[in-house]
Amino acid sequence: MGRKRKGRDISGWLIVDKPAGITSTSVVNKVRWALQAKKAGHAGTLDPEATGVLAVALGEATKTVPYITDALKAYRFVVRLGQATNTDDAEGEVIAASDTRPTDDQIKDALGQFVGDIMQVPPKFSAVKIDGERAYKLARDDEEFEIAARPLWVEELVMTDRLDADHVELEMTCGKGGYVRSIARDLGEALGCHGHVLHLRRIWSGPFEAEDGLTLDQIDEMAQSPALDEHIKPLEIGLADLPMAVCPAESATRLRNGNPAMVLASGIDYGEECWAALDGRAVAVGRFKAGELHPSRVFVDG
Incomplete structure (x- = not known):
């Protein structure tokens, strides 16, 4: 007979505005500790360096997680033009470079091919499984392998700012399983200049918005007090669709x-x-x- 898990039987959603430099799992563990919750999980992983909305499900709300992960979500991100990295973000090593820089119109024209039903190859540094092994583990060991393309619905992909010749800010609304890093990589290839993600923020996910999320500092300040309970949203929000x-x-x-x-x-x-x-x-x-x-x-x- 297994040990009974300790903690409070508390159900609902706590929305976190995740900072860079921490894993999604670490955020869930922080929330579980702060609320002394028996059970917690998140609705959609964010890369450690990504920021933004991370919806943490508590108790019975964990049963509604699939409906949030299946919902549309939106990202704001900056693409560094002129460089490709082995991780498709700024954490990796530069593996290719180009002096070519597209115009604003060229970027806007290229975005159209990434809207609608598309096929996308996930980054090699990702949690995708290849013959039972995580792709990122194979990549770290310099193993040669291929990842099959998978379907993705992209509702919208627009340029919101051209910061300078090397950097463009984009916003994307997409369905389940999308990799922003792959969009940056493939856009760079389409433009003939290479590209990778420099900054990434999830601005909303289903019914949850980053601006409504608590920071980790706020969670620390209210930890294990009734004040934090007041920020818990009903589990029914996860069934809104x-x-x-x-x-x-x-x-x-x-x-x-x-x-x-x-x-x-x-x-x-x-x-x-x-x-x-x-x-x-x-x-x-x-x-x-x-x-x-x-x-x-x-x-x-x-």
């Missing part, structure tokens, strides 16, 4: 036990995924069929 059905009180127990039960739904199609709420609180997520919700995830009433 799903339609909601009303759960009658008599259906709640059946749903929480994993059984289909009647719900009141309006405008929800047969077989569509939705969530059921009782008095505004999430009871279960599942498929709506013939007036019943067939649950795939259930939430403990706390």
